[in-house]
Amino acid sequence: MSKIFLVGMMGSGKTTCAKKWAGAVNANAYDLDALIEEEEGCTISGIFAQKGEDYFRKKESELLRTFAQKDNFILATGGGAPCYYDNMQWMNEHGTTIWLNVSSGVLFSRLKHAREHRPLLRSLDDDALKEFINKKMAEREAFYSQAQHIFTDKEITKKHFKKLFDNDDK
Numbered sequence: 001m002s003k004i005f006l007v008g009m010m011g012s013g014k015t016t017c018a019k020k021w022a023g024a025v026n027a028n029a030y031d032l033d034a035l036i037e038e039e040e041g042c043t044i045s046g047i048f049a050q051k052g053e054d055y056f057r058k059k060e061s062e063l064l065r066t067f068a069q070k071d072n073f074i075l076a077t078g079g080g081a082p083c084y085y086d087n088m089q090w091m092n093e094h095g096t097t098i099w100l101n102v103s104s105g106v107l108f109s110r111l112k113h114a115r116e117h118r119p120l121l122r123s124l125d126d127d128a129l130k131e132f133i134n135k136k137m138a139e140r141e142a143f144y145s146q147a148q149h150i151f152t153d154k155e156i157t158k159k160h161f162k163k164l165f166d167n168d169d170k
């Protein structure tokens, strides 16, 4: 049974990879941000604006814990999820964790075109975005590095992902 949690910075590809990789392990793809939006009937940006980040973090942690009752999934978490409450420890205790460890240059090139839906990035110009990425990576690395598996840029492929679980079929 696969219980897989993808963690990493905004723009590392968690949402994209969960969808692309789910089939490789016959699992269902979920996205924590999408589940929060569904439950709140509001976009992530709207939740941040109307209820604040603390409220969002609480919801995020609560919804994460509903995965204790699920099986056969690959969950794309939000970039901040491992860094609040004891979420990272919880994920490590309940499944397999993978850190998509993408370099800051690649994150910048992706995020500069994808600021709109990310409330923490919205108001940043290019220089401020670069600074934000470096600062957040430094702060969050202590959490992300607790993941059981670490994929660096070139390893972030379906083939590399599938290899991790090949033994499960035998």
Ligand SMILES: Nc1ncnc2c1ncn2[C@@H]1O[C@H](COP(=O)(O)OP(=O)(O)O)[C@@H](O)[C@H]1O
Residues within 6 Å of the ligand: 008, 009, 010, 011, 012, 013, 014, 015, 016, 017, 076, 110, 114, 156
């Ligand atoms: N392996 C990849 N190669 C190139 N672009 C990617 C890759 N993975 C994701 N992207 C792009 O990067 C952006 C952020 O991806 P997303 O999956 O939303 O990341 P996250 O959920 O980690 O924030 C999107 O525009 C997506 O199309």
Ligand SMILES: O=C(O)C1=C[C@@H](OP(=O)(O)O)[C@@H](O)[C@H](O)C1
Residues within 6 Å of the ligand: 008, 009, 010, 011, 014, 015, 033, 044, 077, 078, 079, 080, 081, 117, 118, 119, 120
């Ligand atoms: O890094 C963060 O604090 C956040 C990342 C976002 O998810 P993605 O990592 O999927 O962009 C989303 O949860 C929210 O905007 C906050």
Ligand SMILES: [Mg+2]
Residues within 6 Å of the ligand: 014, 015, 016, 033, 076, 077, 078
């Ligand atoms: Mg995402």
